Amino acid sequence: xxxxxxxxxxxxxxxxxxxxxxxxxxxxxxxxxxxxxxxxxxxxxxxxxxxxxxxxxxxxxxxxxxxxxxxxxxxxxxxxxxxxxxxxxxxxxxxxxxxxxxxxxxxxxxxxxxxxxxxxxxxxxxxxxxxxxxxxxxxxxxxxxxxxxxxxxxxxxxxxxxxxxxxxxxxxxxxxxxxxxxxxxxxxxxxxxxxxxxxxxxxxxxxxxxxxxxxxxxxxxxxxxxxxxxxxxxxxxxxxxxxxxxxxxxxxxxxxxxxxxxxxxxxxxxxxxxxxxxxxxxxxxxxxxxxxxxxxxxxxxxxxxxxxxxxxxxxxxxxxxxxxxxxxxxxxxxxxxxxxxxxxxxxxxxxxxxxxxxxxxxxxxxxxxxxxxxxxxxxxxxxxxxxxxxxxxxxxxxxxxxxxxxxxxxxxxxxxxxxxxxxxxxxxxxxxxxxxxxxxxxxxxxxx
Amino acid sequence: xxxxxxxxxxxxxxxxxxxxxxxxxxxxxxxxxxxxxxxxxxxxxxxxxxxxxxxxxxxxxxxxxxxxxxxxxxxxxxxxxxxxxxxxxxxxxxxxxxxxxxxxxxxxxxxxxxxxxxxxxxxxxxxxxxxxxxxxxxxxxxxxxxxxxxxxxxxxxxxxxxxxxxxxxxxxxxxxxxxxxxxxxxxxxxxxxxxxxxxxxxxxxxxxxxxxxxxxxxxxxxxxxxxxxxxxxxxxxxxxxxxxxxxxxxxxxxxxxxxxxxxxxxxxxxxxxxxxxxxxxxxxxxxxxxxxxxxxxxxxxxxxxxxxxxxxxxx
Amino acid sequence: xxxxxxxxxxxxxxxxxxxxxxxxxxxxxxxxxxxxxxxxxxxxxxxxxxxxxxxxxxxxxxxxxxxxxxxxxxxxxxxxxxxxxxxxxxxxxxxxxxxxxxxxxxxxxxxxxxxxxxxxxxxxxxxxxxxxxxxxxxxxxxxxxxxxxxxxxxxxxxxxxxxxxxxxxxxxx
Numbered sequence: 001x002x003x004x005x006x007x008x009x010x011x012x013x014x015x016x017x018x019x020x021x022x023x024x025x026x027x028x029x030x031x032x033x034x035x036x037x038x039x040x041x042x043x044x045x046x047x048x049x050x051x052x053x054x055x056x057x058x059x060x061x062x063x064x065x066x067x068x069x070x071x072x073x074x075x076x077x078x079x080x081x082x083x084x085x086x087x088x089x090x091x092x093x094x095x096x097x098x099x100x101x102x103x104x105x106x107x108x109x110x111x112x113x114x115x116x117x118x119x120x121x122x123x124x125x126x127x128x129x130x131x132x133x134x135x136x137x138x139x140x141x142x143x144x145x146x147x148x149x150x151x152x153x154x155x156x157x158x159x160x161x162x163x164x165x166x167x168x169x170x171x172x173x174x175x176x177x178x179x180x181x182x183x184x185x186x187x188x189x190x191x192x193x194x195x196x197x198x199x200x201x202x203x204x205x206x207x208x209x210x211x212x213x214x215x216x217x218x219x220x221x222x223x224x225x226x227x228x229x230x231x232x233x234x235x236x237x238x239x240x241x242x243x244x245x246x247x248x249x250x251x252x253x254x255x256x257x258x259x260x261x262x263x264x265x266x267x268x269x270x271x272x273x274x275x276x277x278x279x280x281x282x283x284x285x286x287x288x289x290x291x292x293x294x295x296x297x298x299x300x301x302x303x304x305x306x307x308x309x310x311x312x313x314x315x316x317x318x319x320x321x322x323x324x325x326x327x328x329x330x331x332x333x334x335x336x337x338x339x340x341x342x343x344x345x346x347x348x349x350x351x352x353x354x355x356x357x358x359x360x361x362x363x364x365x366x367x368x369x370x371x372x373x374x375x376x377x378x379x380x381x382x383x384x385x386x387x388x389x390x391x392x393x394x395x396x397x398x399x400x401x402x403x404x405x406x407x408x409x410x411x412x413x414x415x416x417x418x419x420x421x422x423x424x425x426x427x428x429x430x431x432x433x434x435x436x437x438x439x440x441x442x443x444x445x446x447x448x
Numbered sequence: 449x450x451x452x453x454x455x456x457x458x459x460x461x462x463x464x465x466x467x468x469x470x471x472x473x474x475x476x477x478x479x480x481x482x483x484x485x486x487x488x489x490x491x492x493x494x495x496x497x498x499x500x501x502x503x504x505x506x507x508x509x510x511x512x513x514x515x516x517x518x519x520x521x522x523x524x525x526x527x528x529x530x531x532x533x534x535x536x537x538x539x540x541x542x543x544x545x546x547x548x549x550x551x552x553x554x555x556x557x558x559x560x561x562x563x564x565x566x567x568x569x570x571x572x573x574x575x576x577x578x579x580x581x582x583x584x585x586x587x588x589x590x591x592x593x594x595x596x597x598x599x600x601x602x603x604x605x606x607x608x609x610x611x612x613x614x615x616x617x618x619x620x621x622x623x624x625x626x627x628x629x630x631x632x633x634x635x636x637x638x639x640x641x642x643x644x645x646x647x648x649x650x651x652x653x654x655x656x657x658x659x660x661x662x663x664x665x666x667x668x669x670x671x672x673x674x675x676x677x678x679x680x681x682x683x684x685x686x687x688x689x690x691x692x693x694x695x696x697x698x699x700x701x702x703x704x705x706x707x708x709x710x711x712x713x714x715x716x717x718x719x720x721x722x723x724x725x726x727x728x729x730x731x732x733x734x735x736x737x738x739x740x741x742x743x744x745x746x747x748x749x750x751x752x753x754x755x756x757x758x759x760x761x762x763x
Numbered sequence: 764x765x766x767x768x769x770x771x772x773x774x775x776x777x778x779x780x781x782x783x784x785x786x787x788x789x790x791x792x793x794x795x796x797x798x799x800x801x802x803x804x805x806x807x808x809x810x811x812x813x814x815x816x817x818x819x820x821x822x823x824x825x826x827x828x829x830x831x832x833x834x835x836x837x838x839x840x841x842x843x844x845x846x847x848x849x850x851x852x853x854x855x856x857x858x859x860x861x862x863x864x865x866x867x868x869x870x871x872x873x874x875x876x877x878x879x880x881x882x883x884x885x886x887x888x889x890x891x892x893x894x895x896x897x898x899x900x901x902x903x904x905x906x907x908x909x910x911x912x913x914x915x916x917x918x919x920x921x922x923x924x925x926x927x928x929x930x931x932x933x934x935x936x
Contacts, residue, residue: 084896085894085896086894087894088857088898089898090897090900093897125801125837126895126905163794165837166797166801166838166839167837168837168838182793182794183793183797185836201788245861329898331857331860345859346855349855349856351630352630353630354630356626356629356632357607359496359497362630362631365631394547397516398496400494400496400518622826622828623826623828624828625831626832637828
């Protein structure tokens with residue numbers, strides 16, 4: 001069993017209440033940080049821990065904090081990004097739903113380190129029921145003196161509020177999140193300036209993912225060095241992985257960074273293998289935006305060694321043979337899954353979620369979806385596959401925000417690794433799917 | 449002053465200048481701009497046609513930038529090196545963007561009032577392909593009126609956001625904006641509200657395409673059949689410096705004067721634009737400058753005397 | 764909704780609005796727009812009419828267009844009327860791997876409507892939405908604030924029947 005830092009007390013009684021949380025050692029990091037440490041010392045511990053942003057980009061959290069403009073004379077803000085909407089990712093939801101105080105504790109300590117007087121948790125509107133859970137927990141924290149004026153007599157004061165979104169994947173992009181919190185359309189801003197200089201209401205702002213902020217709690221409790229002992233290389237600590245798709249045990253798992261992908265998929269402690277005794281076909285290891293990998297590339301790296309669940313190992317080989325850890329949305333496909341259909345599905349998602357601000361994404365995402373729809377439904381041409389490749393190439397890197405890349409990568413990877421499936425769809429357009437949309441080349445062959 | 453090199457030409461520019469503005473100072477190989485408008489705060493960055501490659505970040509940090517950047521929103525750093533037309537990657541990306549812009553554009557130039565002075569037309573001519581690879585139905589919207597003087601052809605809109613910025617920055621009561629999301633976003637007032645403001649007409653002038661057109665000029669003529677003339681009057685609201693567009697003796701429309709980048713030199717008020725259409729209202733200054741390459745200059749006065757070939761023709 | 768409803772928040776909703784507004788600096792009232800629109804949608808029949816949006820604009824001292832821009836951007840705001848029970852089925856990748864498409868067509872058949880339509884009795888509206896963050900518990904749909912997960916046809920029958928009875932009871936009382 002790997003060590004659990006975030007979900008250790010997941011199944012304890014009343015862990016969602018202040019009482020239950022305190023019984024399991026809650027709010028120790030607040031006591032420690034506010035009474036015994038300076039804000040810079042807290043930041044230093046986070047730097048030492050090697051914690052990397054858990055939202056997807058994997059940027060070092062301590063480093064991000066050090067970019068915050070502390071001399072502007074303006075208020076500084078910490079925003080928690082709880083706009084979890086990446087298909088395949090549902091870890092933050094579990095954390096907030098079951099252990100809301102862990103996030104609040106992390107917010108207090110992090111806000112203290114950054115010198116914020118007010119902080120916000122931006123949660124996606126569809127998680128309204130979690131917003132209620134968080135607000136209840138925040139009220140408990142105010143009542144216990146962990147929030148509000150002069151917390152625990154330390155002289156530090158903090159107000160914490162939850163702000164709901166209203167259905168827009170793009171608001172997970174930090175500048176779009178800020179726009180949305182300002183009561184506007186979630187159009188990402190053109191950078192620079194970066195939020196650390198001019199973010200919410202033009203003030204210096206840091207945006208961190210739920211899991212990153214929660215991880216600050218064990219880092220302060222046990223020390224950054226202790227946290228950094230877990231994991232391999234620059235992938236330190238534990239990571240929440242949301243496992244879904246054709247596996248026996250879907251759910252959220254906290255893993256020590258560095259276990260092998262094979263262990264994660266097949267071990268009973270985690271996914272428990274592929275459902276219905278089928279073979280593993282492919283996997284999207286980090287949320288829908290990252291490249292899909294066929295089984296042979298997924299389990300082994302190019303040097304033949306097993307691929308591990310770390311930032312570095314999953315991206316080994318670049319996009320030619322690797323992928324990304326991303327947000328840890330681990331979607332597994334069995335041998336019957338249709339890659340073309342799945343790619344079309346994701347393309348539809350990005351088409352639906354494009355904000356429409358810049359032209360390559362606004363026009364390109366819809367175009368890709370339509371071409372993929374044609375191929376999937378038997379109206380495709382061979383040239384369409386090259387056309388798709390060309391469209392995604394012209395979107396990637398040319399947009400304001402990473403949504404363009406996120407839309408392009410899944411299409412590129414599907415064509416790169418599963419071109420034969422696209423060709424099959426084009427060659428045998430008269431085949432009818434069975435109602436489960438399974439990919440069964442033999443069956444289709446006979447029909448043609 | 450920072451020194452920047454664009455396509456092998458070096459220039460010193462004031463700190464904070466964008467790459468695009470620096471290129472305009474050089475005057476050659478200027479990246480095109482469909483959404484950027486130097487007189488509108490916060491404009492630019494959206495259309496992506498002005499993407500350039502930064503091969504050297506600055507003297508201090510010479511690393512190249514990993515992606516192409518929007519030249520209209522990227523400030524130059526001392527020692528920066530930029531490639532615009534000398535980078536095949538940029539040309540390729542720009543071609544891609546133009547294709548994206550045309551994916552849902554109706555290409556109804558033959559019936560569009562903007563034809564002849566349309567930036568998208570120029571851009572497609574320069575960077576576009578002869579044939580579209582897009583085989584699907586284009587998105588369509590009903591045409592709408594924004595007040596009694598402006599026609600909105602949403603089908604032609606490329607969502608540059610300039611008109612909303614004009615409405616935001618020149619007028620006190622904003623009633624139109626961008627509705628919807630993604631591909632089906634549209635410029636609209638939602639509940640058919642007239643934009644009742646003395647400067648609302650400038651939305652027509654800043655529109656790079658034929659999405660917003662002057663209803664008092666609609667279908668009256670093609671721009672290349674009209675003669676632009678600079679004129680002015682004493683106006684209490686604006687500078688009163690305009691371009692009159694004549695056909696014969698008749699003033700068909702009044703617009704602001706455009707500089708060499710196609711931007712209004714000064715925004716004009718609606719009274720000058722819509723209500724002063726008699727020659728007697730104006731003091732005529734002389735023929736307006738029209739770029740020699742523009743279709744508007746054909747058959748007109750600004751003689752291309754510097755070209756020996758044409759001179760020969762004239763003889 | 765047929766009868767004309769006066770657009771004004773109930774005292775409880777008003778209290779909630781002022782609580783939300785207090786979360787932001789005094790000159791940044793616009794920030795309260797998204798949460799206040801959620802309240803407005805709940806108060807006035809599950810959708811945002813032009814009148815409702817104008818009312819919210821007045822409350823927050825902003826131009827109506829600023830509200831329209833936002834209301835049409837976010838997918839949770841309905842700018843057209845919906846039935847009393849809005850079923851939002853997740854149709855993104857991981858859910859589809861576990862039969863979301865079958866659930867959608869089952870509900871379509873059961874209620875005799877297509878996605879995007881409302882039943883004649885104005886009880887149900889069926890909508891498909893993108894990833895709701897329940898990929899491990901697929902297939903699923905959301906009704907109101909509740910997530911219903913691990914759906915089967917039998918479960919769908921039961922859930923919809925129960926909700927319908929609840930609504931009818933509420934109307935009769």
